[in-house]
Amino acid sequence: MKEELEALLLDIEQRSFDSADAVEDFRIEYLGRQGKMKDLMAQFREVAPEHKRELGPLLNKVKSSVEEKVSTEKASFNKKSTASSSGIDSSRPAGGVPHGTHHPLKVVRREILDIFSNMGFGVVEGPEIEDDWHVFSGLNFPPEHPARDMQDTFFVERDPDLLLRTHTSSVQVREMERREPPMRIIMPGRVFRNEAISARAHCMFHQIEGLYIDENVSFADLKQTLLHFAQSFFGPETKIRLRPSYFPFTEPSAEVDVYWGLETEVDKRITKGTGWLEILGCGMVDPNVLEASGIDSKKYTGFAFGMGIERITMLRYQIGDLRLFFENDKRFLDQFAGER
Numbered sequence: 001m002k003e004e005l006e007a008l009l010l011d012i013e014q015r016s017f018d019s020a021d022a023v024e025d026f027r028i029e030y031l032g033r034q035g036k037m038k039d040l041m042a043q044f045r046e047v048a049p050e051h052k053r054e055l056g057p058l059l060n061k062v063k064s065s066v067e068e069k070v071s072t073e074k075a076s077f078n079k080k081s082t083a084s085s086s087g088i089d090s091s092r093p094a095g096g097v098p099h100g101t102h103h104p105l106k107v108v109r110r111e112i113l114d115i116f117s118n119m120g121f122g123v124v125e126g127p128e129i130e131d132d133w134h135v136f137s138g139l140n141f142p143p144e145h146p147a148r149d150m151q152d153t154f155f156v157e158r159d160p161d162l163l164l165r166t167h168t169s170s171v172q173v174r175e176m177e178r179r180e181p182p183m184r185i186i187m188p189g190r191v192f193r194n195e196a197i198s199a200r201a202h203c204m205f206h207q208i209e210g211l212y213i214d215e216n217v218s219f220a221d222l223k224q225t226l227l228h229f230a231q232s233f234f235g236p237e238t239k240i241r242l243r244p245s246y247f248p249f250t251e252p253s254a255e256v257d258v259y260w261g262l263e264t265e266v267d268k269r270i271t272k273g274t275g276w277l278e279i280l281g282c283g284m285v286d287p288n289v290l291e292a293s294g295i296d297s298k299k300y301t302g303f304a305f306g307m308g309i310e311r312i313t314m315l316r317y318q319i320g321d322l323r324l325f326f327e328n329d330k331r332f333l334d335q336f337a338g339e340r
Ligand code: PHE
Pocket: 166, 167, 168, 169, 209, 210, 247, 250, 281, 282, 283, 304, 305, 306, 307
């Protein structure tokens, strides 16, 4: 029996297979219910005890050699079949499905609205096609004011009273006409101005306007609200300053700058050497404006402010050209993939 076992070991070692099925046949030949191992076991039981000690390990070796050969041969056929059948490796983890990204203007708009919502401002929207009253007259623009000029405003040809709103302050007028104070609202939207398109200007852009009217609203409230906004948006150390300015609908009026710093050449260039950057316009709502919308200016005061979303977004991400926002260049948009 010893010779027989040694011959089988040699046979096992030398076998080669051309398919996974052939390996399986080999397995059955040895380990199957009617296989060679079964016969060998039966023979082994008849062997004289003094020979068992020598033959036992040899018999075990036959069994383990078959098992080992079967498992390595099967594995190699498996690998070959996944690699060759379609060129697809089904064992690879699935790649991600590409998602669209949020537009940077949308990211910033949402962030600004969140900051003011947390202060109790409700979001209100209004129409983009407006009449003269809501964009100009109701906001105390004198009849000859240059903002009404054909150069700034897109008028609707068949009706000179209709125009594309040049600022979101029109929504302010609509709300004041519609409701009684107190009101605390924030008004995002698209605005249109007849300007040549360049890196700094576009005929369409986005603003966010804020309005707060109640008894005893003061300029100090305005300043504190805007400081809180600037620090929430640009960072807790942010400093702001207010410069006197003019808008027909606010008195007094101011422009707000944030301190940007003068550390790099770029800082110097974008702040024109001052370290300060303008971010928005604001002021106390002119009593004429309150009265024009039927609000008692003896009882109520209010503040308003307005900012350009493009401008704030350009500052936040250091974007040098306004036109990038509207060209849908994937290489530009993909840079905001992580923003929410
Ligand atoms: N409407 C002004 C503009 O478009 C911004 C502004 C809003 C200023 C509210 C003061 C108060 O430039």
